[in-house]
Amino acid sequence: MGWIKKTASQPWLVAVVAGSLIAMIALAGLVGLMNNLYVKKITDGGLEHAVQLETRSSNLRDAVSELQFHHRDLLLYGPVEEHVQDIDRAYDDVIEQIDLLDSLGVRDPEAPQPDSLRRMANAYYEGFKPVADRQASDPGAFELASDRGLAQLAELDRAAVDLEARGQDRAAEALVDLSAAEDVERIVLILVATGLVLALIALTYTGWRMMLLIGELRGLHAEQRAAAEARADFLADVSHELRTPLTVLRSNAEFGLAIDKDWAHRDVLEEVVKESVHMSRMVEDLLFLARSDTSSPPMETRPVSVPLFVADLAGRSEVLAREHGSRFETGLEGEGEIRIDPSRMEQAVLALVDNAAKYGPVGGLVSLTSSTDGGELRIEVADEGPGIPREELERIFERFHRVGGTRSRRAGGSGLGLSIAKSIVELHGGRIEAQAPPGGGTRMTVCLPLDHAAKPAPGPAVEAPGREGGTVGRSG
Structure with a gap:
């Protein structure tokens, strides 16, 4: 846990960690988005198509079973007009279900295709329908065409069963992929939630540390300003205190020079005047700088x-x-x-x-x-x-x-x-x-x-x- 203490003691490291977490969250969000697109692809593409293939293949099986049922009715009850019409309607229903499969599309090239199913149905209808009313007049031809037709319907039913099974298998595979994608999405959500919590903690801590630093900086600024003001006040006070004695010193020296122009030590008084003038200028300079440190000196612009x-x-x-x-x-x-x-x-x-x-x-x-x-x-x-x-x-x-x-x-x-x-x-x-x-x-x-x-x-x-x-x- 030493790295945590080291990180906590340096706010900039916390900010870097928070930034890294945010970047990780963004990356996790991108992965989640891609996973959602993948789920949508599975749902819209694989799963939905597989379910539709299974459903329409089952409907085709039902239509074929219906056609088989009416064919056997014709065998039992003879070429009654009603039964012949039932075979026509059942055949039309088979063709309609094959057309629906064709519009959906069979993606597996090894599976029975709608064109082959349509050929099977057409072969049955074209081979059996012409002899359906000749059961009494030509029983041999009728029986042969009936047996061949039932075999063709059985083959068509097996093809429909194959398609239905393939649809079930594809739907199961799509569900497995969907379940895996959902697992990935759950993991991404957990990572995002964890990252958000950690980033929030890091940012909160960073903000707290920054507020402390700002407070410290303000305190230091106030201390520096107070020290500058104290220094300026001190220089101003010293300058004011020095003005009077320097003025008195210079005045006395100039008075001494004025009353006795032939005094032997006149050069001493002249030196006193010179140095007092120099000191007075220095005092004025210090006073000006003291005022400029704290506020603008009086200016007449x-x-x-x-x-x-x-x-x-x-x-x-x-x-x-x-x-x-x-x-x-x-x-x-x-x-x-x-x-x-x-x-x-x-x-x-x-x-x-x-x-x-x-x-x-x-x-x-x-x-x-x-x-x-x-x-x-x-x-x-x-x-x-x-x-x-x-x-x-x-x-x-x-x-x-x-x-x-x-x-x-x-x-x-x-x-x-x-x-x-x-x-x-x-x-x-x-x-x-x-x-x-x-x-x-x-x-x-x-x-x-x-x-x-x-x-x-x-x-x-x-x-x-x-x-x-x-x-x-x-x-x-």
Whole structure:
């Protein structure tokens, strides 16, 4: 019974067993159907024909006996007109019964056939009827024809008996076959009933196990959701608690710098201001991610013109790239409108630009391009940095993840920029992709759906920073 326990512990095995049982039931049903067709064939073909052959052969025997009876009456009472007419009627009845046999058909080629029976009857009638009234005038011819006629009737009777016996034998054989088919049908019915019971038990058990698994999964989902909410609440609480001391720390340091510009340890206060700003940004990032984990952060979306948005975005990106000592290049195209929260989307794209400038070489090129195609706006940020290994591409949007695990001082940051950018883009119904071209560098692409409800109207050409006369420019 060990296999039963093993099967019961794995619902998928129960499902397989149930499926196998259902397949067996279907096969048994097919066998039953074929058996029913076989029974019908026996009943309609063999048994019914055998019974009809037996019945009609018996009727022929009765007709022959009747003809023999009237023939003997003629011998006893002489050629009375009434007895001659009785022989005619009896003969007609014999021919009628032979015709009925002929319409049924005698399937056994070794059995007497209707044609031979008809010849026997005709030979009797044609040989005896002409001399039936000559009993007194020619007794010798009459007696000879009578003896020959009775012999012919006896032969016809034996043929009818043979046919009747063959019908009985065929009926008995058909009944044996029918009984065997009924036995098979009973076995099939037992198998089907047993299979249905077992399948019902298996399916009931599988359903019960599935309900238990669904309950467990719901419980795990609820636990995970509760854990995520608890984590988000914790991060939100920590963020709120850190805001006040960081603000006080930064304010005091800036106040100290303001009251004594010649203080010998001024660099210490400047470092405090710098790090407090960095910590404040990290707190805001954590607070944003905590909100995005549990519910959508507050977003103020509205239709925004694509040309105006990317032009403004290019100006801010250029300033950011210059702060890191990078050159900047734009290639801005695209029409229509997008429904976004401009400040949040700007935050996402600037995070990509900041990342490209920080990890690219000093004086390297950072490019920002845009286009509209296929019902969406594509914003692409590319750099000339060392690139990202293919095995790292899937993880670069994870929180606190750094390529190779490095946290260089020059790079700075919290490791949350790309994760926040991805969250912002997805909250707008878009997607963000990262590619590492074979020639080096990294290319980040933001795809946002166009606002099809708006009807874009052609506006004046926008001259983006770093472009003159419609050509791509560089700044650094």
